[in-house]
Amino acid sequence: MDFSLGERTEAFRVEVRAFLDEHLTADVIERMHASGTFNDKDFNGALAEAGLLAGAVPGYGDRDPIELYVLFNELEKAGAPYDGLAVTMLVAGVIHAMGTDFHHTEVLERLLTGEFNCCLGYSEPDHGSDVAAITTKAVRDGDEWVIDGQKMWTTMAHEADWVILLTRTNPDVPKHKGLTMFLVPMGLPGIEVQPVPTMASERTNATFYSGVRVGDEWRLGEVDGGWAVMGVALAFERGVMGGTNPAVPLLNHVRNWAAEAPSPDGGTMLDDPLLRERLARTAMANQVSQLLTLRAAWIAATGGLPGLEGSMAKLYATERYQQAVGWFQQMAGAEGLLSFGVDGAAADGWIDYDGRHSPVVTIYGGTTEINRNNVAERHLGLPRAR
Numbered sequence: 001m002d003f004s005l006g007e008r009t010e011a012f013r014v015e016v017r018a019f020l021d022e023h024l025t026a027d028v029i030e031r032m033h034a035s036g037t038f039n040d041k042d043f044n045g046a047l048a049e050a051g052l053l054a055g056a057v058p059g060y061g062d063r064d065p066i067e068l069y070v071l072f073n074e075l076e077k078a079g080a081p082y083d084g085l086a087v088t089m090l091v092a093g094v095i096h097a098m099g100t101d102f103h104h105t106e107v108l109e110r111l112l113t114g115e116f117n118c119c120l121g122y123s124e125p126d127h128g129s130d131v132a133a134i135t136t137k138a139v140r141d142g143d144e145w146v147i148d149g150q151k152m153w154t155t156m157a158h159e160a161d162w163v164i165l166l167t168r169t170n171p172d173v174p175k176h177k178g179l180t181m182f183l184v185p186m187g188l189p190g191i192e193v194q195p196v197p198t199m200a201s202e203r204t205n206a207t208f209y210s211g212v213r214v215g216d217e218w219r220l221g222e223v224d225g226g227w228a229v230m231g232v233a234l235a236f237e238r239g240v241m242g243g244t245n246p247a248v249p250l251l252n253h254v255r256n257w258a259a260e261a262p263s264p265d266g267g268t269m270l271d272d273p274l275l276r277e278r279l280a281r282t283a284m285a286n287q288v289s290q291l292l293t294l295r296a297a298w299i300a301a302t303g304g305l306p307g308l309e310g311s312m313a314k315l316y317a318t319e320r321y322q323q324a325v326g327w328f329q330q331m332a333g334a335e336g337l338l339s340f341g342v343d344g345a346a347a348d349g350w351i352d353y354d355g356r357h358s359p360v361v362t363i364y365g366g367t368t369e370i371n372r373n374n375v376a377e378r379h380l381g382l383p384r385a386r
């Protein structure tokens with residue numbers, strides 16, 4: 001495996017950075033944290049106009065997954081609002097891989113304008129890790145399907161135009177074999193969205209579906225073939241499309257803070273040997289996270305589905321992030337617990353924010369335990385956990 005990115009990819013990285021210099025303003029970042037909605041339609045529209053969005057769809061156009069990795073990697077490192085975009089582009093990739101002409105014209109082409117969004121409707125109140133056990137049902141009625149049930153943690157549902165919805169269409173077969181995926185327009189009668197705030201300041205939602213009628217043309221993949229659609233979606237979610245370098249912005253914020261903050265022993269916090277060691281360890285962990293992510297992207301670029309490698313990257317990156325923020329909270333003392341906008345907050349509130357955000361990233365997109373099981377079973381050959 002070759003870790004050098006090549007001229008074309010490096011040129012693409014420069015292009016993305018230039019875009020961020022121009023469009024990622026303090027206002028955009030503040031709006032995202034104040035609203036808890038990590039999605040900005042103006043910002044997405046500007047990305048589309050700059051020609052960067054079509055390249056963000058896995059397998060679409062002439063960009064390869066390494067460039068996809070570069071785009072999301074740069075957005076993440078810069079602290080840009082990319083969560084909504086990543087989900088939207090993930091759905092665009094699934095449509096590209098398995099959708100019909102109808103899905104392409106009705107949905108995919110619109111997603112590429114940056115003005116439309118998707119959300120993921122997999123998890124339910126009683127079924128998250130064991131997502132194949134979901135109970136939201138879709139029952140055929142002529143050319144339509146009638147959907148009833150409840151989803152939990154449907155992040156971005158309040159902004160989304162479509163939800164990619166996992167439903168149960170056959171309760172009489174083993175659980176993985178009775179699932180069907182739909183793309184459901186969020187404006188349909190019978191859909192209700194209720195906000196769920198999180199300690200990380202991100203907003204997510206509970207969503208309710210009561211007698212929602214959707215035409216068969218909105219089905220994505222085969223009837224009872226929803227698990228195959230999930231496989232494609234999950235492979236991209238873990239690793240390639242962001243989420244594996246969360247400690248990069250944290251490191252930048254802490255370094256800037258430490259260069260100014262007085263140390264109790266004189267000088268600044270940056271003179272403190274323990275803090276220096278922790279900064280260095282975090283920088284090394286970030287580099288390892290980067291390489292693990294690059295490996296997942298490389299596998300996708302060479303025609304594979306990086307299910308296992310994405311798990312490894314997410315597991316390592318999110319655990320190191322949580323460890324690093326714990327270290328910096330210790331070093332910052334009480335000021336490390338003060339939020340954005342509060343006088344005296346260490347690193348302008350970023351240490352507090354990352355302290356609240358870091359547990360969440362070990363849950364969504366597959367929990368730490370599930371990813372550990374994945375690595376244990378598929379890489380180490382250990383017996384199945386269940």
Ligand SMILES: Cc1cc2nc3c(=O)[nH]c(=O)nc-3n(C[C@H](O)[C@H](O)[C@H](O)COP(=O)(O)OP(=O)(O)OC[C@H]3O[C@@H](n4cnc5c(N)ncnc54)[C@H](O)[C@@H]3O)c2cc1C
Pocket residue numbers: 119120121122123124125126127128129130152153154155156198202204360363364365366367368369370373385386
């Ligand atoms: C902020 C946030 C945003 C989210 N956004 C979305 C979204 O947009 N769309 C969506 O569909 N979902 C979303 N999720 C849901 C997320 O994917 C689930 O929370 C996650 O998969 C865990 O499921 P659960 O919450 O039901 O916990 P459970 O599955 O009940 O797990 C509880 C605990 O048991 C452990 N556990 C479970 N099974 C095993 C096992 N076999 N072996 C070892 N340990 C196990 C888990 O690791 C966890 O620690 C989001 C979650 C959060 C917190």
